[in-house]
Amino acid sequence: MDFRDTPEEAAFRQEVREFIAQEAPKLEQGAGLDVSGYAQVFVQSQGWFKKLGEKGWIAPAWPKEYGGAGMTVMQQFIFNEEMAEARAPRPLHLIIGVGMAGPTLIVHGSEEQKKYYLPRILAGEDIWCQGFSEPEAGSDLASLRTRAVRDGDDYIINGQKIWTSVAHLSKWMLLLARTDSDAPKHRGITYFILDMRSSGVDVRPLV
Structure with missing residues (x-):
């Protein structure tokens, strides 16, 4: 089995890596590991979270028509790997909305529910x-x-x-x-x- 990136995957990895290097806030090692620390990281990372949202990377797996990035499984793996390697802040306060509520609504929600809830999840308005x-x-x-x-x-x-x-x-x-x-x-x-x-x-x- 060949675990090397395909040319397309390598290009995407480079895009993610460069974006993180240019846009992610530089935080001290270990920052955000407790409740009070995450509160500080949250404040320092608002601009970063907005940049992620503009690219659809707040919700990498969501379809593009709902504001996500529509990433393939391999792209999601690469994205998560690069974010972890760089210790880039993740919007943990949105994890239930992005990871559970959103996907549930996309599959089972009415159009009215999707129009109301999904944009608010991505914008961080509703936790x-x-x-x-x-x-x-x-x-x-x-x-x-x-x-x-x-x-x-x-x-x-x-x-x-x-x-x-x-x-x-x-x-x-x-x-x-x-x-x-x-x-x-x-x-x-x-x-x-x-x-x-x-x-x-x-x-x-x-x-």
């Missing part, structure tokens, strides 16, 4: 968090106890989530809740978009 784990349900997500009961056109949700990174900054949560208590535990679970500004949502730090 998303993941509401899966619970005090009694971690790796065994099928044990989750959060329930959603239909109330007209809405659902009333009751329960707790834990280990929810950037919850305090997020506008939206990807939430798993049980909607059919009579179904086997691996079924009867629904995937919701929860507005974190809703009445009754309480976000508290663990420490």
Whole structure:
């Protein structure tokens, strides 16, 4: 097996490498490894994140029609390899929006949802968090106890989530809740978009 880049891959690698060298902020080694450090990196990297967004590189795997770069799997590998090698800042606060919410909406969302949510994810306007784990349900997500009961056109949700990174900054949560208590535990679970500004949502730090 030949692991060398093809001419096209080598050209793309050089493009990424030169872009990082020219545009990425120069940070101290180890910067951003804790919460307070990442906050500083976040402030210093706003211009860099904007440059990534202009090239569609905030969401390398998203199709171009939705604001992504439409990269092939190999291009994504090269991009990630060069970013890691250069220790270039990544927009970690957007990881759930870009990596989970966006792809879900692209495949399963309505056109109205795509038009509303996707541009805001890419612009960094809306931060998303993941509401899966619970005090009694971690790796065994099928044990989750959060329930959603239909109330007209809405659902009333009751329960707790834990280990929810950037919850305090997020506008939206990807939430798993049980909607059919009579179904086997691996079924009867629904995937919701929860507005974190809703009445009754309480976000508290663990420490």
